Amino acid sequence: xxxxxxxxxxxxxxxxxxxxxxxxxxxxxxxxxxxxxxxxxxxxxxxxxxxxxxxxxxxxxxxxxxxxxxxxxxxxxxxxxxxxxxxxxxxxxxxxxxxxxxxxxxxxxxxxxxxxxxxxxxxxxxxxxxxxxxxxxxxxxxxxxxxxxxxxxxxxxxxxxxxxxxxxxxxxxxxxxxxxxxxxxxxxxxxxxxxxxxxxxxxxxxxxxxxxxxxxxxxxxxxxxxxxxxxxxxxxxxxxxxxxxxxxxxxxxxxxxxxxxxxxxxxxxxxxxxxxxxxxxxxxxxxxxxxxxxxxxxxxxxxxxxxxxxxxxxxxxxxxxxxxxxxxxxxxxxxxxxxxxxxxxxxxx
Amino acid sequence: xxxxxxxxxxxxxxxxxxxxxxxxxxxxxxxxxxxxxxxxxxxxxxxxxxxxxxxxxxxxxxxxxxxxxxxxxxxxxxxxxxxxxxxxxxxxxxxxxxxxxxxxxxxxxxxxxxxxxxxxxxxxxxxxxxxxxxxxxxxxxxxxxxxxxxxxxxxxxxxxxxxxxxxxxxxxxxxxxxx
Numbered sequence: 001x002x003x004x005x006x007x008x009x010x011x012x013x014x015x016x017x018x019x020x021x022x023x024x025x026x027x028x029x030x031x032x033x034x035x036x037x038x039x040x041x042x043x044x045x046x047x048x049x050x051x052x053x054x055x056x057x058x059x060x061x062x063x064x065x066x067x068x069x070x071x072x073x074x075x076x077x078x079x080x081x082x083x084x085x086x087x088x089x090x091x092x093x094x095x096x097x098x099x100x101x102x103x104x105x106x107x108x109x110x111x112x113x114x115x116x117x118x119x120x121x122x123x124x125x126x127x128x129x130x131x132x133x134x135x136x137x138x139x140x141x142x143x144x145x146x147x148x149x150x151x152x153x154x155x156x157x158x159x160x161x162x163x164x165x166x167x168x169x170x171x172x173x174x175x176x177x178x179x180x181x182x183x184x185x186x187x188x189x190x191x192x193x194x195x196x197x198x199x200x201x202x203x204x205x206x207x208x209x210x211x212x213x214x215x216x217x218x219x220x221x222x223x224x225x226x227x228x229x230x231x232x233x234x235x236x237x238x239x240x241x242x243x244x245x246x247x248x249x250x251x252x253x254x255x256x257x258x259x260x261x262x263x264x265x266x267x268x269x270x271x272x273x274x275x276x277x278x279x280x281x282x283x284x285x286x287x288x289x290x291x292x293x294x295x296x297x298x299x300x301x302x303x304x305x306x307x308x309x310x311x312x313x314x315x316x317x318x319x320x321x322x323x324x325x326x327x328x329x330x331x332x333x334x335x336x337x338x339x340x341x342x343x344x345x346x347x348x349x
Numbered sequence: 350x351x352x353x354x355x356x357x358x359x360x361x362x363x364x365x366x367x368x369x370x371x372x373x374x375x376x377x378x379x380x381x382x383x384x385x386x387x388x389x390x391x392x393x394x395x396x397x398x399x400x401x402x403x404x405x406x407x408x409x410x411x412x413x414x415x416x417x418x419x420x421x422x423x424x425x426x427x428x429x430x431x432x433x434x435x436x437x438x439x440x441x442x443x444x445x446x447x448x449x450x451x452x453x454x455x456x457x458x459x460x461x462x463x464x465x466x467x468x469x470x471x472x473x474x475x476x477x478x479x480x481x482x483x484x485x486x487x488x489x490x491x492x493x494x495x496x497x498x499x500x501x502x503x504x505x506x507x508x509x510x511x512x513x514x515x516x517x518x519x520x521x522x523x524x525x526x527x528x
Contacts, residue, residue, distance in 0.1 A: 004373045175384035177376045262409030338414040
């Protein structure tokens, strides 16, 4: 049965159903309802909810808990995500699985609480130090966000990687009917063979991001790179919407992609054939497919709620095969369908 | 077909809940819906609004350029949103608070003396449900059965009397719209 839910609550309940029983967090708008939901929900499912004193503490609680091989998560918003970056880098180095939800704020610094997509660089290029990657998923509806939670944990454990679900205040705060995902069976979740669960009766295990010997540390780094290569080969996801006959293809993700779907219909009614290419994984970015598409379309327009962050990946994929244009709003200003349509008209005319 | 509604007023007039009940009722009628709040550092007495979209096809943008219907609960909301209303659009006004007419002449206007009717029923807070009733009747977007179900869902863990009171307010609001 479908339920009318807020995005933050749908994501939280989906995480519980995916088997997450350890949540650490610190409230920050526009995602505080997620933390609040977990505070109420975790005791009901015999899980643990822990509100830390800061996001720096949150990420280190997550680090410790992830070492035990359980499904752990946190949720935050831009400034909080920035505070977590040191711990994220450590966790990536220690090859720990965990899920982060970042409900982005607008602008650098404090940022306002309205929808924005200005943490693309931070999420996909490594906001922390070192040669690491994290998988970044970008849902565009509440249903898709809820459905992604289980997948996020599966990817995290399959590759021993961090996964971020990157959304904005629109997906966090709006309500939409959601069919909640099915419960996963905890008994089907095998304890990983690296988990630190107490060495009683077995050899000790070690989870670390560091080796004093540079040659050994390089081996670890090469292993991470092997993993990232596999992820880039196997886990790229995207959606194509009416691109077959498009004279201009818009590239957008998350909330913006959703708005563009309406633009595609508006434009087609006024005789302009517009298509949408929507990356679902922001890392790994769908370079190959977008490269293919750019061979057959003259103009590509990237639309973001930022001043052009994904734009750089789009240009890398296109490599001059078609003209790349950009339209963006930021600081919590959401572009309207007509506004985007106007920017398309300027290009095709 | 996709229909969009903007509901705006003072914080405390129940505009967010009104939007939620409209969205939920439409969902129970089998339609797609989105409910998008304006939010920011809001306070009681400040202005608030939400956008509800109802459709029998998938809803893309939850943001609208020009809504089909505006429900304005105070003067600033009327002035702000009548400008963007679709041509020949519908506007419902809380005439207990709004003592003037919209400046546009192409609009279909419904004046609802919501505060007074709410007082007559015996609870000042249900002015939003009176307005919602008038909206349901004026637009035909949602049905009374679905509104009842949405109210039951919303007040699930509360006193049953609360559902009845709200439903009574909705019915009274519906009676105000005759054509």
